[in-house]
Amino acid sequence: MIEIESVNEIYAQSFRDNWSLPAITDYISGAAVTYAEFAADIARLHLFFEQTGIKPGDKVALMGRNTPRWITVFMSTITYGATIVPILQDFTPTDAQHIINHSGSVLLYIDNSIWENLEFEKMPSVKGVVSLADGKLLGEHPLNEGRIERVLKNLKRSFRKRYSKGFNPADVDYPSMNPDDMAVLNYTSGTTGFSKGVMLTYRNLWGNITYGINSRLHYQGSRALSFLPLAHAYGCAFDMLVPLAVGTHITVFGRLPSPQLLLKALANVRPNLVICVPLVLEKIYKKQILPMIVRKPMRWVLAVPGLDKALYVMIRRKLVAAFGGEFEEVIVGGAPLNHEVEEFLHKIRFPFTVGYGMTECGPLISHTPWRQFVPGSSGRTLEGFMESKILSPDPENIPGEICVRGTNVMKGYYNNPEVTAQTIDEDGWLHTGDMGTRTSDGTIFIKGRYKTMILTSNGQNIYPEEIEAKLNNMPLVSESLVVERNNRLVALVYPDYEAMDRFGITHGQLPREMDNVLSELNKLLAPYERVDRIQLIAQEFEKTPKRSIKRYLYNV
Incomplete structure (x- = not known):
């Protein structure tokens, strides 16, 4: 210590x-x-x-x-x-x-x-x-x-x-x-x-x-x-x-971390800890693991008790080796990890954990070592450094805004006392703008951003990020954004052109394929979350330097 x-x-x-x-x-x-x-x-x-x-x-x-x-x-x-x-x-x-x-x-x-x-x-x-x-x-x-x-x-x-x-x-x-x-x-x-x-x-x-x-x-x-x-x-x-x-x-590393170059560097350096963003794991899952486990022979193996465990062990070994083979854990942060990817990594016992933070806390708010990590969470509030609370009548079950205070909370925004006062209240609580729940031991579960939450006419809260996470795992979808148009949910989708070439799908066939994607997506959603239609966009979404989609450009 x-x-x-x-x-x-x-x-x-x-x-x-x-x-x-x-x-x-x-x-x-x-x-x-x-x-x-x-x-x-x-x-x-x-x-x-x-x-x-x-x-x-x-x-x-x-x-x-x-x-x-x-x-x-x-x-x-x-x-x-x-x-x-x-x-x-x-x-x-x-x-x-x-x-x-x-x-x-x-x-x-x-x-x-x-x-x-x-x-x-x-x-x-x-x-x-x-x-x-x-x-x-x-x-x-x-x-x-x-x-x-x-x-x-x-x-x-x-x-x-x-x-x-x-x-x-x-x-x-x-x-x-x-x-x-x-x-x-x-x-x-x-x-x-x-x-x-x-x-x-x-x-x-x-x-x-x-x-x-x-x-x-x-x-x-x-x-x-x-x-x-x-x-x-x-x-x-x-x-x-x-x-x-x-x-x-x-x-x-000093260069753009494409998966191919990054995996080569990880094999060479053999780091004892890997700090990464979800995109790295999600790309490896979508490009390398998913195509393997959806093949018919593999689906048959996964359906047989005992054989499925052997397959998971093999995949885990390959994935651990790909990250250098000598790390204690992979810490994922910077953005939410796709639920499907997280569930699979947990199933094969890949040593990963998800942390939560923001620049305003330099950045860490919560983290749990992978052996104690609760799937679906963003770790436990840092004991001795930070405390957290949820602005909700039932913090464990009803999402509310996540507020934090403690050693890591910033001094404020430079030359901007008005916005500082809007963000940090009189009692020192930083209002994160994130919506979530919290268990009694301080473990945080994030639902989405307060500003992106959609409130339906019947009072249901919809978190677009959760729908996008499911949609981004679908075939032919590179990235997506769920928005509200005329009281209906519309999914803006930038297609995965590499996958189209791989499967021999033409541009003319793409709308019909997206109808199938929409049908499969809605099977995974609650009735009030269902998406009305998919709208294809020709170019990648415009992003911030941190690679977050500039949502405000598309909420029109």
Whole structure:
């Protein structure tokens, strides 16, 4: 159990204790650094901040793909006492510039390819822009009179002078910050308008990090494959912050995680914990497992007692091997897991669990180790860190809005007291906007978003996400969205063109096939949930940088 109460001291202690161990490897290039080298890189950036006039509390923006240098900039900023502003690389140039200006960032680290599309003159607060690729200066504000350029030119010499006897474990010493100081300013990729700046404090980070350490999600010498966006709170906390706090070896994937490339990387790295989003498991299930178990011979095997268990054992072994074979559990988060996929994984005893969180909690709200995980739930509210309640007359049976409070709850939205007051009430309860139920031990069951819930004329609550989960498992359906039109439910469907080619189905035959899909779907639904028709759409749904469908564009 960890007893250190300062985030920066957790990292200082970790870097000293794990000095000679591997810290970060770039999967693409193979370049690697030890904790000693990583700590020296941080010290070099601290010296750069100091000499360029960056003060504790100043904002440093960071935008680019996952790389070891991205991690170095992030960790250097929070251990210096400045505030990091991670920006998802998928944000448009206009949105990125708005975030940089809204945050008041004075320094920007960015990928060269993204920088080409930004306009420096439209970001007046930024003193300088530095390349994430090679650390070179990309731009400097004229009023700064070339100070950053001079510091960068002489940085190696300055570092050797500062640490004339070499950089040693005793030199790793970071300021102890006020727990309520802002460490991260994370802009959400909200689906109903421009994103808000979530103020995460050192206390919020400490809660997530400490839970991860105490739960042994990562541990000294363990291996992690980081493939989720580190600019998002989920990947940031459990693919970076927790691993670096204990001496884990992080391999940074650094590319779009297609299932084929990702499975190859998992086999190579053999991580001891896998952090993923539902889409990864759902694609593997739909593309590899489902076609196998729906074949007639397999259906016959599954109908024979004893043989079905042997088949499940075989599938489980293959799936475990595909994820590297040496992990304790797969933690699924970031979005709800498809019920059919979850039921199958539970049936074959695949070691997975589903957690629940949001950026505003940096991100974790609930998690249960896989052996105690209750299927259909999103884990148990973090004991000792968080508490939860349901705004419902019968929280165990009647869904209501999920509210949480505790160590992980954000300070508020940056420069937005009105929305902060609407989200966090006077008693400190954060209103999540999610609907669900809760058992007496704090286990949370999520139904859907409050804003997407459809109330029928006879008073029934319909959660479109639950219908979409069933529909997305149907043949020929790539993704879907259920909306209300003239008091009837309509399913917007983007077809699975790969499956159409595989089954030899033409565009002309597709409407008839969708009639069959609709018939099968409605057999799985309660009478009040049944869908009136399927409407095909020609292009993929427009999505946020977090890959959530922009529902508000289709609710017309």
